[in-house]
Amino acid sequence: MTPPLAVDIDGTLTGPSRAIDPRVMRVLREWDDHVVVATGKAFPYPVALCEFLGIPITVIAENGGVVAVAGEEIVFTGDPDSAWAVAEEYEAAGYGLGWEEPDFVNRWRETEIAVALDQPLDPLERIAADHGLEVVDTGFAYHVKTPDVDKGKGLEAVARTLDRDPAEFVAVGDSENDVATFETAGRSVAVANADDSALAAADEVTEASYADGFLAAVDRIDG
Numbered sequence: 001m002t003p004p005l006a007v008d009i010d011g012t013l014t015g016p017s018r019a020i021d022p023r024v025m026r027v028l029r030e031w032d033d034h035v036v037v038a039t040g041k042a043f044p045y046p047v048a049l050c051e052f053l054g055i056p057i058t059v060i061a062e063n064g065g066v067v068a069v070a071g072e073e074i075v076f077t078g079d080p081d082s083a084w085a086v087a088e089e090y091e092a093a094g095y096g097l098g099w100e101e102p103d104f105v106n107r108w109r110e111t112e113i114a115v116a117l118d119q120p121l122d123p124l125e126r127i128a129a130d131h132g133l134e135v136v137d138t139g140f141a142y143h144v145k146t147p148d149v150d151k152g153k154g155l156e157a158v159a160r161t162l163d164r165d166p167a168e169f170v171a172v173g174d175s176e177n178d179v180a181t182f183e184t185a186g187r188s189v190a191v192a193n194a195d196d197s198a199l200a201a202a203d204e205v206t207e208a209s210y211a212d213g214f215l216a217a218v219d220r221i222d223g
């Protein structure tokens, strides 16, 4: 029987450049149970992915800050005011968020902010801590977020809404921000390019990387 799936985007459905591998589209479209897109990306991105796939909108965005299941109230957690205060203080200290203008990485964020990996981490962590926030490194960006918000709590909220047990889900991901999903889902698979924390938290690791790893994971899960 096919289990419900919780899947990360960057590094899992994509290659290193963040372009989605077209082969994953069909897999997600044809999945026989719920597909939860669980990402650190800003809210509109996973919504658009579901929309263009033609699957129900079931998303955990912004590392758990936003949870949306079509037809239900959208849940916003996290502390956007503090996140933006961190951004302002970081910029006032002479640093930048590191994205080209217009900044489509943060423009539609509701609950946290993301900083480019080529920006200095130490002052960002220091300023975030002063505001009671933490920095998570996804391998694609530093995310300044509320510590008790994560994709795992997002998965609990989605499962509750769908009247399913989180333990029924299989999670596939690649980085630190997927560890909470891995701990919440009943089964977890990291793709080979995953960072050390995701590799350590996963029940299984694929030999292949990026979308090849996701396709291999799906073969194991659904095969």
Ligand SMILES: O=C(O)COP(=O)(O)O
Pocket (backbone or CB within 6 Å): 008, 009, 010, 011, 012, 038, 039, 040, 041, 114, 138, 139, 140, 141, 142, 175, 177
């Ligand atoms: O864009 C990021 O920083 C991370 O996104 P992901 O959670 O889908 O990998």
Ligand SMILES: [Mg+2]
Pocket (backbone or CB within 6 Å): 008, 009, 010, 011, 012, 138, 173, 174, 175
């Ligand atoms: Mg990822």
